[in-house]
Amino acid sequence: MLNRVGxxxxxxRNKPRVIGSxxxxxxxxxxxxxxxxxxxxxxDDLFGEKSYESAESKMLIMAITExxxxxxxxxxxxxxxxxxxxxxxxxxxxxxxxTLEVPYFGLFGxxxxxxxxxxxxxxxxxxxxARYAACxxxxxxxxxxxxFRYPLELGTQRPPTSQWTVTxxxxxxxxxxxxxxxxxxxxxGKVVDWNVTDANNMGAAMAPAAMSTLKAHFDxxxxxxxxxxxxxxxxxGKLGSEILIDLMEYQGYKLGSNYNDCGQMIYNNxxxxxxxxxxxxxxxxxxxxxxxxxxxxxxxxxxxxxxxxALMSTLSSQQGNSIPSIAHAVALSVGGENV
Amino acid sequence: MLNRVGxxxxxxRNKPRVIGSxxxxxxxxxxxxxxxxxxxxxxDDLFGEKSYESAESKMLIMAITExxxxxxxxxxxxxxxxxxxxxxxxxxxxxxxxTLEVPYFGLFGxxxxxxxxxxxxxxxxxxxxARYAACxxxxxxxxxxxxFRYPLELGTQRPPTSQWTVTxxxxxxxxxxxxxxxxxxxxxGKVVDWNVTDANNMGAAMAPAAMSTLKAHFDxxxxxxxxxxxxxxxxxGKLGSEILIDLMEYQGYKLGSNYNDCGQMIYNNxxxxxxxxxxxxxxxxxxxxxxxxxxxxxxxxxxxxxxxxALMSTLSSQQGNSIPSIAHAVALSVGGENV
Numbered sequence: 001m002l003n004r005v006g007x008x009x010x011x012x013r014n015k016p017r018v019i020g021s022x023x024x025x026x027x028x029x030x031x032x033x034x035x036x037x038x039x040x041x042x043x044d045d046l047f048g049e050k051s052y053e054s055a056e057s058k059m060l061i062m063a064i065t066e067x068x069x070x071x072x073x074x075x076x077x078x079x080x081x082x083x084x085x086x087x088x089x090x091x092x093x094x095x096x097x098x099t100l101e102v103p104y105f106g107l108f109g110x111x112x113x114x115x116x117x118x119x120x121x122x123x124x125x126x127x128x129x130a131r132y133a134a135c136x137x138x139x140x141x142x143x144x145x146x147x148f149r150y151p152l153e154l155g156t157q158r159p160p161t162s163q164w165t166v167t168x169x170x171x172x173x174x175x176x177x178x179x180x181x182x183x184x185x186x187x188x189g190k191v192v193d194w195n196v197t198d199a200n201n202m203g204a205a206m207a208p209a210a211m212s213t214l215k216a217h218f219d220x221x222x223x224x225x226x227x228x229x230x231x232x233x234x235x236x237g238k239l240g241s242e243i244l245i246d247l248m249e250y251q252g253y254k255l256g257s258n259y260n261d262c263g264q265m266i267y268n269n270x271x272x273x274x275x276x277x278x279x280x281x282x283x284x285x286x287x288x289x290x291x292x293x294x295x296x297x298x299x300x301x302x303x304x305x306x307x308x309x310a311l312m313s314t315l316s317s318q319q320g321n322s323i324p325s326i327a328h329a330v331a332l333s334v335g336g337e338n339v
Numbered sequence: 340m341l342n343r344v345g346x347x348x349x350x351x352r353n354k355p356r357v358i359g360s361x362x363x364x365x366x367x368x369x370x371x372x373x374x375x376x377x378x379x380x381x382x383d384d385l386f387g388e389k390s391y392e393s394a395e396s397k398m399l400i401m402a403i404t405e406x407x408x409x410x411x412x413x414x415x416x417x418x419x420x421x422x423x424x425x426x427x428x429x430x431x432x433x434x435x436x437x438t439l440e441v442p443y444f445g446l447f448g449x450x451x452x453x454x455x456x457x458x459x460x461x462x463x464x465x466x467x468x469a470r471y472a473a474c475x476x477x478x479x480x481x482x483x484x485x486x487f488r489y490p491l492e493l494g495t496q497r498p499p500t501s502q503w504t505v506t507x508x509x510x511x512x513x514x515x516x517x518x519x520x521x522x523x524x525x526x527x528g529k530v531v532d533w534n535v536t537d538a539n540n541m542g543a544a545m546a547p548a549a550m551s552t553l554k555a556h557f558d559x560x561x562x563x564x565x566x567x568x569x570x571x572x573x574x575x576g577k578l579g580s581e582i583l584i585d586l587m588e589y590q591g592y593k594l595g596s597n598y599n600d601c602g603q604m605i606y607n608n609x610x611x612x613x614x615x616x617x618x619x620x621x622x623x624x625x626x627x628x629x630x631x632x633x634x635x636x637x638x639x640x641x642x643x644x645x646x647x648x649a650l651m652s653t654l655s656s657q658q659g660n661s662i663p664s665i666a667h668a669v670a671l672s673v674g675g676e677n678v
Contacts, residue, residue, distance in 0.1 A: 003467040004418065008442050010468050051658055079343065080527060087652065088427040090447045094530060094650035098663040103347050103527035105455060106447040106650070106665075108429045116444060120459070127466025128342040129349050147654075188419060188442035191433060311433035311445070313426065315486075319390055324437040326445075 003126070006220025008213070009187045016125035017177040018332070019132070020071025022063045023289040025281070026141065026167030032267040032277075037289040038168075039066065045142065045167050053091060056140035059169045060085070060096040064136050067171035067288070071132065078102045078173070079130035082117040084109060084137055085280055086144050086165075093137070102134070110309030111206075111235050112189065113137035114170060114284040115328035118305075121174045122183040122330075131175060138169025139279030148199070148314060161201040163237045163263055163278035164271075170284030172292075181295050185331035187217040191311065193324040199310075199317050203240020203263070203275055206308040209325035210236060211247040213306060217329045218253060225255055229300045232291065233327070234283035234307035235263035237275030262286045283307045295334045303332045342465070345559025347552070348526045355464035356516040357671070358471070359410025361402045362628040364620070365480065365506030371606040376628040377507075378405065384481065384506050392426060395479035398508045399424070399435040403475050406510035406627070410471065417441045417512070418469035421456040423448060423476055424619055425483050425504075432476075441473070449648030450545075450574050451528065452476035453509060453623040454667035457644075460513045461522040461669075470514060477508030478618030487538070487653060500540040502576045502602055502617035503610075509623030511631075520634050524670035526556040530650065532663040538649075538656050542579020542602070542614055545647040548664035549575060550586040552645060556668045557592060564594055568639045571630065572666070573622035573646035574602035576614035601625045622646045634673045642671045 003011050023038045030041030040062065047055040060083070068075055081100065083093040084107035097104035109116035114137050121133035142152055144165040150156040174183065192212045196205035210233050218224060225231060225248075236244055241261035248255050266277040266286060287305055294300045308327040317323070342350050362377045369380030379401065386394040399422070407414055420439065422432040423446035436443035448455035453476050460472035481491055483504040489495040513522065531551045535544035549572050557563060564570060564587075575583055580600035587594050605616040605625060626644055633639045647666040656662070 001467050002470065004469070007415075053654065053658065076346075084445075084447065086428075088654065089425075089449065089650065089652035091650070091652045091655045094663050094665075095655070095660070097665075098530040098532050101529055104530055104665065105459070105527070106423075108423065108445040108447045110428065120444070123462060123466055123468050127462055127468070128340050129462050129466070130343070131341065188444070190440055191437040191443055193437050311428065311430070313428035313430045315392065315427060316430045316434070319392065321434070324433050326433075326436075326443065 008216040009185055009220035011185055012122050012126040012183050014126045015182040016122045016174045018172055018181040018292060019175040019177050020067045020173035021288040021292050022066035022070055023170045023285040024059050024063050025285050029166055029168050029266060032271060033265055034286060034290050037293055038285060039289060052140055052142040053087060056092040056143050057095040060092055060136060060138050061099050063169035063171040064100060064134050067173050071173040073132050075102060078132050078134050080105060080124055081134045082107055082120040084113040086139050109326060110311055111278060111280050112307040112309030112326050112328050113280045114287060115305060115307035115330050118172060118330045119186040119328055122186060125174045133174045134171055135174060136171035137280040137284045139165050139281035141165045141167045144279060158274060159200045160274050161239055163202060163275045164273035165279035166266060166277040166282040168281030168285035170288030172288055181292060181332055181334055183330060184333050185221060187213050187329040189213045189326040189328045191324045191326050193322050195322045197322045202278055202310045203237040204243055205310050205323035206325040207236055207240045207243035207247060209327040210244050210306055210308050213327040213329050214248060215251050225253055228258055228302045228304045231255060231259045231304045233261045235278040236261045236308055237263040237278060239275050301334050305330045305332060347555040348524055348559035350524055351461050351465040351522050353465045354521040355461045355513045357511055357520040357631060358514040358516050359406045359512035360627040360631050361405035361409055362509045362624040363398050363402050364624050368505055368507050368605060371610060372604055373625060373629050376632055377624060378628060391479050391481035392430060395431040395482050396434040399431055399475060399477050400438050402508035402510040403439060403473050406512050410512040412471050414441060417471050417473050419444060419463055420473045421446055421459040423452040425478050448665060449650055450617060450619050451646040451648030451665050451667050452619045453626060454644060454646035454669050457511060457669045458525040458667055461525060464513045464515060472513045473510055474513060475510035476619040476623045478504050478620035480504045480506045483618060497613060498539045499613050500578055502541060502614045503612035504618035505605060505616040505621040505624060507620030507624030509627030511627055520631060520671055520673055522669060523672050524560060526552050526668040528552045528665040528667045530663045530665050532661050534661045536661045541617055541649045542576040543582055544649050544662035545664040546575055546579045546582035546586060548666040549583050549645055549647050552666040552668050553587060554590050564592055567597060567641045567643045570594060570598045570643045572600045574617040575600045575647055576602040576617060578614050640673050644669045644671060
């Protein structure tokens with residue numbers, strides 16, 4: 001049986017469920033708008049380690065371990081871990097997988113990785129290839145900033161279109177269960193590039209990819225934006241999400257008050273983050289805390305989570321290339337829509 | 340129904356089949372032992388581009404496009420492309436996906452990526468999430484060398500345990516078909532690290548991961564090495580494959596004349612590559628040419644392809660970390676073993 005509708009959308013007929021989750025963030029994120037939702041807030045973003053990269057990996061290990069605990073399963077029942085991050089060769093994820101000793105698939109989708117890992121996990125659970133799958137990602141401001149932009153010690157001035165890489169991790173455990181939040185649909189993104197070359201304006205680079213995937217999702221499923229209580233993009237930031245609203249309007253879809261963006265939401269206005277948050281950890285930490293929490297309370301019933309990723313490297317930018325972007329969408333519901 | 344046996348092994352009951360494949364390599368690889376098997380040999384490894392990174396991406400586009408042609412399907416019937424490479428942020432794959440405009444999942448498994456992409460593709464086809472899946476990876480000597488080691492212009496002397504990154508790409512198209520080479524089992528690797536820190540001795544770092552996955556495969560399936568006409572590791576090279584033979588003997592398994600390694604096989608002895616080939620493209624180019632060709636001719640019936648990856652980055656090595664490694668195994672057969 002083909003478990004697809006339309007060109008890019010998967011249907012999960014066996015309803016993989018969110019059976020556990022965990023989020024962990026840095027001090028700045030703890031002081032932002034979602035402090036009361038995150039499961040763990042670090043006082044020091046080095047987390048007792050000697051490097052930011054080690055801290056990032058340690059945070060990911062904690063997110064995965066605590067999500068497994070939350071799911072009340074044993075670590076050796078996790079049949080596959082799907083994880084990725086922003087570091088070159090995704091070292092944070094691979095070093096975490098070394099400690100965790102579970103079957104591991106490394107992913108790279110930049111800031112779209114939370115959705116990518118959820119899709120992979122949902123396919124494996126739905127298709128009977130895994131009883132339990134761990135889907136995880138995250139980012140760390142300090143390791144990302146020094147890799148992608150400037151040494152932290154320089155204190156380089158940030159342009160007004162820039163976003164602040166979130167120090168945060170999130171992990172979702174998917175499994176078969178009779179109740180809880182289910183993964184109903186996923187729309188796989190295509191790479192979209194509208195020739196934005198400014199690596200300090202990721203929101204503008206990624207907005208067309210979000211538009212492409214949202215349009216595909218609505219075309220494939222016959223749904224409209226009104227079918228969701230919340231449509232949440234990963235980390236377009238303030239500018240990028242405004243661009244997305246405009247782009248969707250050109251396509252004939254109105255994103256109303258049920259639309260928001262994790263990058264726009266995560267920090268408060270006093271935190272000097274310009275366009276807001278970014279990084280794999282932005283969507284991952286909010287999905288695995290605030291979103292699931294509100295869904296469990298019955299405040300949100302149908303959520304479309306659309307994580308967006310900018311797929312450039314420092315080298316591709318130095319060589320003059322524009323920024324290819326991608327967005328993957330995951331439709332979640334409580335109570336379980338009949339698909 | 341659970342499509343797993345044992346701890347780490349998946350069973351593909353619907354038999355996803357290899358319906359198309361393509362390999363493309365650089366001039367040095369063309370002069371090696373498999374010149375007559377590769378589909379396309381470049382005369383110039385810049386492939387008409389201005390950078391090695393662009394050449395790498397262009398080679399990957401050709402591998403995927405020609406594999407799709409070989410499968411006699413249309414590009415818009417490819418429901419998912421699973422691809423990754425060695426470049427930071429896998430730019431070669433993401434830029435290729437931009438050109439190809441197909442739903443795309445970025446992977447990072449270092450040199451294990453050919454097996455990782457095949458497993459992902461097989462899960463999607465077997466589970467009805469894709470009609471046709473493209474599984475692709477590759478590497479380029481010049482882009483990898485300048486990223487991971489030294490500027491090419493320095494002509495830095497290579498240590499005797501080093502391997503030569505293969506300039507080569509491979510793509511497999513999986514789909515539902517009544518005949519041809521089928522993907523029967525896959526064993527997902529765990530990250531293994533025996534504390535090797537020498538980035539010029541990858542074979543030694545990866546051999547324990549290959550051992551771990553091979554042992555899991557035999558334990559999970561009840562098979563023995565004798566059940567395969569060919570057990571082929573990805574790119575352990577001469578030293579690494581000797582270490583693997585020893586490690587397997589300690590585990591009670593004898594790898595005999597049916598065992599070989601793509602890294603050991605790809606170059607001839609006059610080509611000064613010390614321990615042989617490495618890189619995602621090593622296993623990918625040989626699997627998608629020589630191995631499938633011999634299987635189609637009936638010379639090989641059951642093949643276990645075990646691609647191995649070293650999951651370090653330059654930064655993790657500079658920070659004094661050892662090299663975590665992984666191996667994924669894919670069991671292929673002709674005629675179709677009943678699983």
